[in-house]
C-alpha cells in the first residue's frame with residue numbers, strides 16, 4: 001500500500017485525538033515543530049519527551065502533526081515490524097535531519113552561513129530522492145488535505161513534509177522571523193508571526209507563564 005503524507009502548506013494543528021494529545025505544536029511551521037520534537041510535550045521543569053526516541057513514538061508524532069492519518073500510521077507500524085532495519089534507519093536519519101534543521105533555525109538567516117548551506121544540501125538530497133505523486137483527499141472532518149503518496153521505500157517519504165516546510169521557509173524568506181524561546185533553559189524555536197515581531201516565548205502556558213510569575217515575584221518582593 002502506498003503511504004501518503006500531508007502537504008506542509010500550513011502549520012501543524014493542535015493535536016486532538018487522545019493518543020496524540022500530549023504533543024505540543026508551538027512552532028507555527030511544521031519544520032519548526034519537527035525541530036522542537038526533542039522536547040515535544042508540555043513539560044515543566046527538566047522532564048523532556050523526545051518524539052524521536054523510538055519509531056513508534058515518531059509515528060505518534062507524525063500522526064499528531066497530521067502527516068499520517070490513523071490508517072496510514074497503523075500501516076507504518078506494521079511495516080516497521082516487518083522491516084526493523086529500515087525503520088531504525090529512518091529514525092536515525094530523522095534525528096540527523098532534525099539537527100541540521102535546528103542549526104538552520106538557530107542561525108541560518110544568512111545565505112553564506114554554513115548551517116544554511118548544509119541544510120540546503122540535505123533538503124535537496126531528500127527532495128531529490130523522493131518519488132511519488134500528489135493527491136487531494138477528503139479528511140474525516142469534512143475538509144480536504146493534499147497528500148504526497150510515495151512509491152518505493154515507504155520510510156523514505158516520512159521526512160518529506162517537514163523538509164518541504166523547511167524549503168518553503170527558505171523560499172519565502174521567513175528565516176528572519178524564526179526565533180528561539182527567550183527562556184535560556186528552553187531550546188524551542190518558532191516562527192514569529194506577530195504583527196510587531198516581538199513574540200518572545202515558545203508557549204505562554206509554560207515559558208511565558210514562568211517569566212510572568214518571576215516578574216510578579218520580583219515586584220512584590222520590592
Ligand SMILES: [Zn+2]
Nearest residue numbers: 181186202207
Ligand atoms: Zn520556551
